Amino acid sequence: MTENFLGVFGHVVVDNIFSVPRLPAPNSSTATSGREVLYGGTGANMAVIASCLGVRTALASFVGEDFPDEYLRLLRDANIDLKDLEVMKGYSTPQAWIFVDPNQNQVTIIDQGAMGDANKFELQKHTIESSQVIHIGTGRPEYYQKVVDMASSLNKKIAFDPAQELSYVYTAESFKSIIQRSNYFFANESEIEQALSYLGLKGTNDLLEYVDVLIVTKGERGSTILTQDDRISIPSIKPKHIRDITGAGDAYRAGFYAGLEREQDLEKCGLIGAATASYIVEEKGPQTNIPTWESIEARLGNLV
DSSP states (O other), X not given: OOOEEEEEEOOOEEEEEEEOSSOOOTTOOOOOSEEEEEEEOHHHHHHHHHHHTTOOXXXXXEEETTOOHHHHHHHHHTTOBOTTEEEETTOOOOEEEEEEOTTOOEEEEEEOGGGGGGGGSOXXXXXHHHEEEEEEOSSOHHHXXXXXXXXXXXXXXXXXXXXXXXXXXXXXXXXXXXXXXXXEEEEEXXXXXXXXXXXXXXXXXXXXXXXSEEEEEOGGGOEEEEOSSOXXXXXXXXXXXXXXXXXXXXXXXXXHHHHHHTTOOHHHHHHHHHHHHHXXXXXXXXXXXXXXHHHHHHHHGGGO
């Protein structure tokens, strides 16, 4: 049974975003100049944006009994397959406190809520069985090892994207157990350095011993997509303005998958990802300014 193109495993989070004049040093404090409560999480961000771009998407995640009804309605309105979005009794929904300075530097503190005990819960098989590509995002390595076991046995494509959790949730052993069975690996430059350290490798290209496609995001410097045969430089796509970079990476990935489902080549997938991210940064919140497929095409112009 394959009814979805993309199956996303990752966090669904209530984001508390604070604007601060500066990020305080240890043992110091600062006042906030604004606070907003928005809906986010790496898994939900990617699933919502991908689905809005026409990608048939399932979302697998664990939330708590306090999960907002409004957030559930938003996910349903995005036409996401939510069979594996599970409300766990006795747990809270993951929350993040994000502090952003005027230069868009950020510090994030997250309460894992139900996701912190994911390895105790039953495997969310529907998302694996029903999807062609399984995206492993933030979450517990012990649980994701079981996801990868099943996905591999069903010959699914696996994309690994541990994001910032790579440095403090994973060990060298747990990281290697997943990446060696993955087809795609998404990471920014600091995460690439951590991955190389875990695997005892020297250069970025060496990661291609483990995966077929390596996607390295570089913020305003664009991204690079590497395979055994090619190195593709993807420029950043200029937004009208920048108000909040939260979720830009998730948007890039969603756009990448929108291209992949449409059977575009890797360069075009990267450009679509960059264009998608350029819309998200124009407004506060990772699910606030989601583009349509037509607006992506318009912004890219003759690039695709």
